[in-house]
Amino acid sequence: MANRSKKDKKRAHVRIFFPNLTESAEDTPPPSYEMPDVKDEAVLNYNGQQLTINVQMLNDLERLGTGCFGNVMLVDVVDHPEIKMAIKRMTLQPKDDSNNDFTADTDLKTIRAVGSQDHPYIIKFYAALIDTRDSQLVICMEAMDASMDRFYKAMHLAKKFDQLDPLLRRVSNNPERFKTGAPYGIRSDMWALGISLVEIATGIHPFERLQQFELMIKIETWVPEIPNIISNQMSELILNLLKTDLNQRPSSYDEILEMPVVKNVPQEPSKQEVDFVTSILQKIPPLDDF
Numbered sequence: 001m002a003n004r005s006k007k008d009k010k011r012a013h014v015r016i017f018f019p020n021l022t023e024s025a026e027d028t029p030p031p032s033y034e035m036p037d038v039k040d041e042a043v044l045n046y047n048g049q050q051l052t053i054n055v056q057m058l059n060d061l062e063r064l065g066t067g068c069f070g071n072v073m074l075v076d077v078v079d080h081p082e083i084k085m086a087i088k089r090m091t092l093q094p095k096d097d098s099n100n101d102f103t104a105d106t107d108l109k110t111i112r113a114v115g116s117q118d119h120p121y122i123i124k125f126y127a128a129l130i131d132t133r134d135s136q137l138v139i140c141m142e143a144m145d146a147s148m149d150r151f152y153k154a155m156h157l158a159k160k161f162d163q164l165d166p167l168l169r170r171v172s173n174n175p176e177r178f179k180t181g182a183p184y185g186i187r188s189d190m191w192a193l194g195i196s197l198v199e200i201a202t203g204i205h206p207f208e209r210l211q212q213f214e215l216m217i218k219i220e221t222w223v224p225e226i227p228n229i230i231s232n233q234m235s236e237l238i239l240n241l242l243k244t245d246l247n248q249r250p251s252s253y254d255e256i257l258e259m260p261v262v263k264n265v266p267q268e269p270s271k272q273e274v275d276f277v278t279s280i281l282q283k284i285p286p287l288d289d290f
């Protein structure tokens, strides 16, 4: 060793192996974005018409709204301009980091369960697809004239509240919504229903402007303020749904459906209700004005 020339020293190499890294890179299968029972093709069931579709056949027409997962779009189908539906896209994660998949899966289960019952007042579920190029779940459903948030904002702008109470009763009397088979979280759902009713009645989400830490403090002592245009029976229901002690909230949807204020909602909306809803729908400003 001592006699080695400078040239030899330069030639000495150290070889470092990373056998595990090399092997795992080769052995790891590509991430899977699949959902069990959803494929890149599906049979669309549109008002009695059956058609096999894929995402390439969907044309975006306009934006209907934006949620946590992005835009919900109005689309039609190539060669079938008569088919109009709303599509919600949810990005899927590889299977080993499946938070989003869980949400996508829950959303899909809910809209499938609720929207497959052919109820005249519940949006219909048409089909679910996987967009393999963008790794997204694409839920195809009936397009509403407007979502509840756009509706109530227009109602408050117009200051028209004569049918507010019947509207709240209808929102609460919604047995199909409740048949999702969710085995847990039912009392949290009660809270969510209570918040939605306050939001519709007041025109604003009660905690909209609060930061998370402010919310945690406020929620402990919060006493919901129910506008006095709301009937006593409806106010009572809302206050029960929003009890801070969850054991004091209704324990099942059946309990709500049995309350007179909810139970006695007629199946068919009255003429006053229809006229009211139609007049508000006509006042809804274009989406980007909100």
Ligand SMILES: Nc1ncnc2c1ncn2[C@@H]1O[C@H](COP(=O)(O)OP(=O)(O)OP(=O)(O)O)[C@@H](O)[C@H]1O
Pocket: 064, 065, 066, 067, 068, 069, 070, 071, 072, 086, 088, 107, 123, 141, 142, 143, 144, 145, 146, 147, 149, 150
């Ligand atoms: N079927 C539909 N027809 C018309 N507009 C819709 C439809 N579904 C959703 N929208 C509009 O798109 C908006 C976003 O919907 P989305 O379901 O993504 O939001 P979200 O209810 O806040 O739920 P998430 O928390 O999953 O994002 C809604 O607030 C509504 O304005």
